[in-house]
Amino acid sequence: MEFVRRTEREALKSFYDFSVIWHEERHDFAAMDGEETIGVVEIRIAASLAHVERIVVLPERRRAGVGRALLNACADTANYYNCHKMSVLVPHKSAAQTFFEHCGYKEEAVLPQHTFKLDMAVLRKFLL
Numbered sequence: 865m866e867f868v869r870r871t872e873r874e875a876l877k878s879f880y881d882f883s884v885i886w887h888e889e890r891h892d893f894a895a896m897d898g899e900e901t902i903g904v905v906e907i908r909i910a911a912s913l914a915h916v917e918r919i920v921v922l923p924e925r926r927r928a929g930v931g932r933a934l935l936n937a938c939a940d941t942a943n944y945y946n947c948h949k950m951s952v953l954v955p956h957k958s959a960a961q962t963f964f965e966h967c968g969y970k971e972e973a974v975l976p977q978h979t980f981k982l983d984m985a986v987l988r989k990f991l992l
Contacts, residue, residue: 872886873886884911886910886911887910888908888909888910889908889909889910890906890907890908890909890917891906891907891909891938891941892904892905892906893905893906893934893937893938895921895930895933895934897925902921902922902925902930903919903920903921903922903925903930903931903934904918904919904920904934905918905919905920905931905934905935905937905938906918906919907938907941907942907950909941909942909945909947912945912946912947912948913947913948913949913950913951914938914939914941914942914945914947914949914950914951914991915950915951915952916935916938916950916951916952919931919934919935921934931963931967932966932967935950935967938950939989939991942991943991943992947991948990948991948992949988949989949990949991950969950988950989950991951972951986951987951988951989952964952969952986952987952988953975953978953979953984953985953986953987954984954985954987955979955982955983955984955985956974956982956983956984956985957983957985958985961985961987964987964989965987967989968989969987969988969989970987970988970989971985971986971987972986972987972988973985973986974986
């Protein structure tokens with residue numbers, strides 16, 4: 865880690881061709897019904913981008929707007945940090961892809977046999 869601390873800023877400057885201050889953080893959100901957690905989402909923010917790391921909603925609570933509300937909370941936080949888009953990686957042509965598309969995400973690319981030998985769709989939603 866000492867090597868990274870000493871060399872990363874110059875490496876990023878060379879890679880992106882401008883000075884970069886890399887700041888990365890994670891934010892977790894939970895949807896609650898009283899004391900019960902019914903859904904959670906985690907995003908990672910870095911380089912003006914927000915990436916949905918995971919979203920889980922109890923099966924019996926799906927199709928009730930819980931996931932959409934969680935993603936909206938993520939978008940509010942991403943906007944606060946001046947992110948210009950949110951992205952997520954999901955199995956291609958899956959129920960997860962359909963869900964994100966209904967939430968305004970668009971397919972940006974398909975990565976063949978990317979995770980567990982499944983084709984994965986990179987989805988994005990522009991913010992601001």
